[in-house]
Amino acid sequence: MSSNNYALGQVSDFEIKQLRIFKAVVDNGGFSAAETELNISRSTISIHISNLESRLNLTLCRRGRGGFSLTDEGRVIYEMTNKLLSSLDEFRDTVNEMSQNPAGNLRIVVSDGMSLDPRAKFPEMISQFFTQAPDISLRSEVCSMAEIERMLLNDEADVGLAPYHRQLDGLEYLPLYSDVCRLYCGPTSPLFDLDEAEITDEVINQFTAIQPGLKPHEEANEQLSCMSLKGTAYFYETRLAMILSGKYIAFLPEDYARPYVDNAQLRMIAGENRFYTLGIASIVKKRAQQPKAVEMFSNIVSSLHPSVAGD
Incomplete structure (x- = not known):
């Protein structure tokens, strides 16, 4: 429990790092499960969480034989952490959008078998995108079609390359082959x-x-x-x-x-x-204005599939 006369004061980059670790632990359901995502040991994670609790003067979670669980204070801090990190990411993305040299991240989710299918031209997409935007960090992973749809709609991914049995209202599809x-x-x-x-x-x-x-x-x-x-x-x-x-x-x-x-x-x-x-398509979330990185990647997709883009 916090002391009545305790005040947090300035939040530094180090506390933000600890909050990111705390969020990863909660998202993964415990310390052990978070090791892979964070790429640090369980003991190091435990030290970060303990230091964060001391810094906030709050008990955030319980861990032991009964498993991992959040305290009431921990649930509040988790919700506020999500809002804080989301605002920081939005601020970073907005600044990157205004820059003449695009930076930030582009998250691409690809369906099974597409990465090396010569018809998709995925390696060519990556090559051209890197040439045009070398400062943008590219993350790519393989997911199922349903997971790709969910990630795009929830802003967990920016571009999907996938087969489609349906077309959802909130997504835009550029058929490739x-x-x-x-x-x-x-x-x-x-x-x-x-x-x-x-x-x-x-x-x-x-x-x-x-x-x-x-x-x-x-x-x-x-x-x-x-x-x-x-x-x-x-x-x-x-x-x-x-x-x-x-x-x-x-x-x-x-x-x-x-x-x-x-x-x-x-x-x-x-x-x-x-x-x-x-049908196989490049898929993005419908927006009035696409982020610069997504727009750049979509233009590359269209240039590599001109017959489809021109239909």
Whole structure:
């Protein structure tokens, strides 16, 4: 508890650093879970939190055998920390926007398989962006489509490169190309050696299939609705592993599956009938005025995909 006559005084950069550590601990649900994000040891985190509590003259959290939890004062400080850090970030971004040499951060979230797909031209995007804005710190990670949508809408990411089954009102989409997704089985599946004439819809629908774990668009749903969907895998790598087990069949983008087909590790099933298309797009949050870094990156995307941008 704080003393009635205690006053905090000036908040320095060091206290702000401690508040960032405190926020990371709360966001991750404890000291151990925050180690990876902060890249410092649990003992160092504990020292920072203890020093912050001493500086504020407050007990912020409880830690022990019962687990991590916030005190009432800790919950208030956490809420105020979020507001403070958000204001600092907004101030930094505003100053960076006014600078002739853009600085700050650009957060790009990419869906499974897109980073090295030559059709996406993601390495070319990075190269041109770095040349134009070398002072902007670039962060990139791989996420699912639903997570990319959520991060963009919540301002946790700036640009998404992803397939899309739907178009949300709060997001803008620049279509880049389309994937044709076809049905595949592995080499130990009974389907692998059947004659094409024997592989009817009735036969296919008897085999255990994989769904992507999200609500598909109408064309994909038409293909999946009659199948025995007892497996779930969003990411292509894990979906491929399940197919290669011989126990599941599933849809994969044709370009992604081609090397495995060429090496006789996969077989396309009923290729003339069992397929759907999936659009790939660059996605940003709708705004009256995009941040300078986002605008620059979007212009690069458009320049690398001129036929699409000009439609």
